Amino acid sequence: MRIASWTSLELRHLLKLAGAWMLAARCFAQSGAQSSSSTNIFAPASTPADAIFGLSIFVLAVTGVIFAIVFGLLLYAAIRFRRRPNDDPREPLQIYGSDQLELAWTVIPVLIVIVLFMTSARVIHAVQDARRPKGTIEVVVIGHQFWWEYRYPQYGFVTANELHVPVSDPAHPTPTFLELRSADTDHSFWIPVLAGKTDLIPNHPNSMWIDPHGAGLYLGQCAQYCGTQHAKMLLRAYVDSPAEFDRWVQAQQKTVREDTPLSPVALEGRRVFNSTACVNCHAISGTAAEGRVGPDLTHLMSRETIASGVTPNTAANLRRWVQNPAAFKPGSLMPSMNLTDKEVDEVTAYLLTLH
């Protein structure tokens, strides 16, 4: 087929295809340029994410070479042996069965598949069967519709939605092992810069580990559709320096003292909190509130966001949340408690004392 004989429809398709490729290339280049972006899969910052990234580049390279060879040969054959006006119209010589050819195109692909299989198996083994050195931090992650519970059994406290782990120095590694559980349905824990995805399945504990190379805030997202507010089940991992992490742990271990001096409004808020269903769903350690349906509120004000990263933790947002959680997350499992405006103000004042 000569270019001159191409219909405008074919040309238009070709142009569209070229446009799509250019767009894809631009996206790729941009994601590379913003390698500091906290969710960039091309900028791993932890050993498991690094191993997976290395493997994916290797697989991409091998398949890229295969693509180039096959496509190159195809293009060569199509151009070199295209139909010409004074061609001999008879069918060319037909060749059946060439042992060499058959052997080549069976053995080579089998070898390639074996290499890909072995390298994948090695990475899976290195990630899944890693040993726990001394100094390992253990965290139990429990997925809930639509928020995250984090338990630190070694330190004896529970928190929610904002995971804190220490930086792991390669000379003295302090990795964090996460035991992944679910309270209700399937969720998936995915912080791309730190590790691959792993599902949280009811009655089937999974696990993963991370050893972040640098401090910072790394973001992620529940990666398994788990209900209406799945898209607002965000992940925030704060990687702290060892000293910062120790300080954070010490602060989280403190319980709320009943004799903390409170303003009259906050005192009234505490009374409302303790006399409504808030206590059935939320725990504030050191008080009678021991509910586990919703996030632990003991150190609510130590968190930067509420409702699983959906909105900043400000007095105004807290007030709006308590009044009507559906304003932020329609379908959230916290009901609106139909409190009066005064009661909402009081409860908010109490929540603001939970540092």
Ligand code: HEC
């Ligand atoms: C039926 C159980 C239930 C009751 C009752 C309830 N909550 Fe909640 N609460 C939840 C759930 C579940 C969430 C998590 C929602 C989400 O992020 O999807 C939540 C989230 C919160 C948060 C945000 C916490 C965070 O760190 O993200 C606050 C604050 C809160 N509730 C306060 C209250 C107060 C105050 C009351 C009483 C007026 C109350 N809740 C009553 C279940 C409940």
Ligand SMILES: [Cu+2]
């Ligand atoms: Cu989820």
